[in-house]
Amino acid sequence: MKTHFLRITVCLLLQAAVWLPTFSQTQHLLPADQEIPLEYGAERLGKRTDAAMQKFRDNRLGAFIHWGLYAIPGGEWKGKVYPGAAEWLKSWAEVPANEWMELMKQWNPQNFDAKAWARMARKMGVKYVKITTKHHEGFCLWPSQYSEYTVAQTPYKKDILGELVKAYNDEGIDVHFYFSVMDWSHPDYRYDIRSEEDEAAFRRFLEFTDNQLKELASRYPTVKDFWFDGTWDASIKKNGWWTAHVEKMLKEMLPGVTVNSRLRADDYGKRHFDSNGHLMGDYESGYERRLPDPVKDLKVTRWDWEACMTVPENQWGYHKDWSLSYVKTPLEVLERIVHAVSMGGNMVVNFGPQPDGDFRREEKELAAFIGRWMDKYGECIYGCDYAGWEKQDWGYYTRKGDDVYMVVFNPPYSGRLVVKTPPETVLQEAVLTNGGGKVKVTETARHEYNVDMPARNPGEPFVIKLKVGKTTGGTDKYREALT
Numbered sequence: 202m203k204t205h206f207l208r209i210t211v212c213l214l215l216q217a218a219v220w221l222p223t224f225s226q227t228q229h230l231l232p233a234d235q236e237i238p239l240e241y242g243a244e245r246l247g248k249r250t251d252a253a254m255q256k257f258r259d260n261r262l263g264a265f266i267h268w269g270l271y272a273i274p275g276g277e278w279k280g281k282v283y284p285g286a287a288e289w290l291k292s293w294a295e296v297p298a299n300e301w302m303e304l305m306k307q308w309n310p311q312n313f314d315a316k317a318w319a320r321m322a323r324k325m326g327v328k329y330v331k332i333t334t335k336h337h338e339g340f341c342l343w344p345s346q347y348s349e350y351t352v353a354q355t356p357y358k359k360d361i362l363g364e365l366v367k368a369y370n371d372e373g374i375d376v377h378f379y380f381s382v383m384d385w386s387h388p389d390y391r392y393d394i395r396s397e398e399d400e401a402a403f404r405r406f407l408e409f410t411d412n413q414l415k416e417l418a419s420r421y422p423t424v425k426d427f428w429f430d431g432t433w434d435a436s437i438k439k440n441g442w443w444t445a446h447v448e449k450m451l452k453e454m455l456p457g458v459t460v461n462s463r464l465r466a467d468d469y470g471k472r473h474f475d476s477n478g479h480l481m482g483d484y485e486s487g488y489e490r491r492l493p494d495p496v497k498d499l500k501v502t503r504w505d506w507e508a509c510m511t512v513p514e515n516q517w518g519y520h521k522d523w524s525l526s527y528v529k530t531p532l533e534v535l536e537r538i539v540h541a542v543s544m545g546g547n548m549v550v551n552f553g554p555q556p557d558g559d560f561r562r563e564e565k566e567l568a569a570f571i572g573r574w575m576d577k578y579g580e581c582i583y584g585c586d587y588a589g590w591e592k593q594d595w596g597y598y599t600r601k602g603d604d605v606y607m608v609v610f611n612p613p614y615s616g617r618l619v620v621k622t623p624p625e626t627v628l629q630e631a632v633l634t635n636g637g638g639k640v641k642v643t644e645t646a647r648h649e650y651n652v653d654m655p656a657r658n659p660g661e662p663f664v665i666k667l668k669v670g671k672t673t674g675g676t677d678k679y680r681e682a683l684t
């Protein structure tokens with residue numbers, strides 16, 4: 202009786218929460234006996250274990266492409282430069298949709314070369330690329346038969362998405378589709394549902410969106426992932442059933458396809474994690490321009506996750522002036538990639554191509570820098586996971602099977618790298634990857650070692666592979682002090 206009362210109270214509270222605009226996406230696992238029944242909650246508990254999901258995970262490093270009409274003004278409207286995200290310019294400058302869509306007349310990227318983009322991605326070492334099929338503005342990079350705002354209606358005419366899918370796939374790179382549900386160009390889109398008219402319009406909008414998604418899945422069947430965005434509005438939270446339906450529909454059409462958590466809302470409008478605290482979709486995609494907290498969020502190893510990051514502070518689409526905010530150095534970007542993998546996640550680095558179809562110099566240099574490093578040390582990234590060892594100040598651990606990698610970003614003045622192994626583990630050998638040979642290992646205390654730095658400073662973050670064994674007992678020379 203008490204439990205029944207509690208359930209009803211929880212349900213009422215959750216229903217009320219749907220109407221709160223700031224309803225947060227926290228993850229609180231309810232005790233099993235207090236879980237509430239959900240029709241549109243998580244479709245499974247725990248991580249997916251199939252081969253397609255394993256491939257998603259093993260890829261670890263991806264690139265994001267934000268390319269749309271917003272690249273043309275590049276953050277400037279009628280002589281005024283807006284420092285906010287360039288792909289939101291329509292909103293910052295309050296440009297009406299029809300005026301914004303006039304930009305289509307200028308969409309003619311003469312330097313666009315899908316094969317060159319794919320070569321750049323391969324050389325960077327990315328294993329997948331997420332492409333904005335349609336961002337919030339509503340312009341489609343493919344010739345959608347359901348919209349008048351597509352590449353087909355521009356001077357360029359050609360199917361950009363199709364060219365990219367082919368070029369990336371030819372280079373062995375998986376393609377993921379970014380898709381914004383929120384569509385500023387569509388008259389039936391609603392931010393909230395407050396009337397019967399809203400309801401009818403939004404129903405039409407959801408049907409239109411279903412059609413576009415089915416079109417994408419059937420035109421480009423090699424797509425490996427759908428990454429949804431623009432799903433935070435009350436209208437979508439009140440239609441959690443639809444988000445569950447989309448996930449199901451795409452998975453039926455494309456067996457193995459992965460879907461991000463951001464699409465999903467449950468029966469009560471709870472997003473990412475359902476009302477019982479279970480992750481919806483296949484991986485958590487809320488880590489945008491930030492990584493999980495290494496201490497608080499180590500629970501992230503319980504589910505798959507992917508982080509994405511911009512190179513300037515917050516520019517996804519092309520902005521002509523990167524001096525308006527801090528721009529991360531290639532080394533900082535690299536460190537975030539390694540940091541993400543060390544916590545068991547994927548990292549996607551964003552690129553915002555220019556309106557002419559080329560990449561800005563800084564992005565080309567960044568891709569080349571990351572690629573050179575990945576070429577030498579990529580074995581500590583691809584297929585790697587959280588190692589479970591106590592983090593040390595010199596950098597990060599990653600792990601692949603029995604191999605543990607030390608990725609050294611901050612070599613200490615002492616010239617010795619402290620390693621603390623978990624119980625029952627002994628460190629047998631330390632070898633520099635990239636053909637560097639062995640480095641000396643000295644046992645200093647129980648489960649503690651010093652690993653020597655390489656004789657010659659590599660002058661860049663470097664990687665040491667550790668060979669690990671099990672303890673065999675023996676005398677206890679490391680007795681604790683009697684104090």
Ligand code: FHN
Pocket residue numbers: 267286288289430431489509517
């Ligand atoms: O509003 C968008 C933004 O423009 C960009 O696409 C990012 C990428 O993760 N997502 C949204 C904000 O969460």
